[in-house]
Amino acid sequence: MSGYQLVLRAYPKGPRREELFDTLTEGGRTRPTLREALNLLRHGMRARLGRPGSRGVVAIAILISLSTAYLGAAVAARIGWEGGPAFPSGARLAAIENALFPGVGHWAERDGDRLFDDVGEPSTTEVLLRGHDEDFKFSTLAVGPDGRSLPGDYRAWTEATAARLAADGWDVGKTVPTGDTVIATGQLDQNGTLLTATRDEILMEVETSTAVVDTPPGNFDVTATLTRMTPRWLSALSWAGWLAGALLGWLVTGWVSRRTERARGAIRSLTREPVVIALVPLTPLTVMGTAGLIADTLRTDPPGWPFWSLSMTYGWGVTQFAVLLCLLSVVVAAVGGRSAVRTAAQRSQAPS
Known part of the structure; x- marks a missing residue:
């Protein structure tokens, strides 16, 4: 796999990715420069969200990615502590x-x-x-x-x-x-x-x-x-989980967004409103939990409480509710988005 093929995986699979690859490699080049790679990654991750005229989908994707990043860090840290001191x-x-x-x-x-x-x-x-x-x-x-x-x-x-x-x-x-x-x-x-x-x-x-x-x-x-005390390797594992969670959140949000881009009425509402409602309690917990993760990474004394403890005590009920709402959005996109894509295809094939 060439360097361009690897970087262009940031774009959703389809004609656009293939066009870009042909254009970028027609001069015989196989590897992008650092600046070019970063630019392709930025535009590719934006393309995964679809809806090019919408700024709201970008804001939602960022908030969801931060929440899933926090969740990924919490899961990685919890697993890592089993091998801790x-x-x-x-x-x-x-x-x-x-x-x-x-x-x-x-x-x-x-x-x-x-x-x-x-x-x-x-x-x-x-x-x-x-x-x-x-x-x-x-x-x-x-x-x-x-x-x-x-x-x-x-x-x-x-x-x-x-x-x-x-x-x-x-x-x-x-x-x-x-x-x-x-x-x-x-x-x-x-x-x-x-x-x-x-x-x-x-x-x-x-x-x-x-x-x-x-x-x-x-x-x-x-x-x-x-x-x-928190071992350094455990902090590194937590941040690896954070990055994996952020990427997963962005990719799933992009999949839901593109799948329902041509949907109308109830399908679009049932993928958007539940997530917006879920982000209301999730965002404060995410901010506090991520701040705790940063503090755990920098501290030289024992943590006392896991950085995700508020999500399992005071915020546990709203965390469950928010996760269920997000899962509802994904299920609606999986089921309803399929019919929306089929309907859009039938419209495009209909004689004018």
Whole structure:
């Protein structure tokens, strides 16, 4: 396949594509320049929408493509997280517990059995029907000593723990003092510390405090929380899904538009109005979700919530409704557009 043949696939299949190929290659050239290729891609993707005199179809195609791009990124990210960093277990978890609490009884507890934590613990069927609870988030792993507190000075303990974690291969960050701010002076009334450490795309936050309720005098409360960070390859996979979704949305919109271009009345309305209505709730969710995807790509700390969480919590009902409306448009185009094309062909063959 020559370079021109590849680029001209941007145009819908038909005489126009063949004419362009013959015109561009009649001088013996087989490959377009970069500028020429970009120009052909731009005009080809516009030609896929049909309706050359309509600006509205371009606006609708852009909005649909952005929505399907967001959906593609969400699907790719969700699949990718199945191969993402796993919480330590077995000997790895035991090494962490011994580094944190040597010679002391301890416990480890996850707030979600799988990748995510949902306090409602819905089944797969329930998620498909009504989405997730509003507190839906990535699961975490907490580790702490029996009784949740240790005797002694939390500053000295934090310093010794930082050294043990570094010796165990963790990349230990700075220790940050924590506590309440004194309103009169604006200064920190320190009553604890926050120590962070990373390893194998896992972030550990070790918090100590003497201000936790029921902490015995002379003791300090301590908990280490482990959360997963977003791997760079997963961000790349999400953006690949975004590009694939954008292309799919544009191509399907173009197919529906060209198939119903000569349709009249109900067929045209049932392919246009449902999509316009669907875009009303989809567009804000798409904007917020895409902003979350960008933030996840740039952030250096764990995401907390998947960038598509609003579409599965607050926006889940309208997302379902919007998707059904878009599917209605495609079905009408598939069924009604066929008769519209046949009628237009019969008109063109009728004697004048």
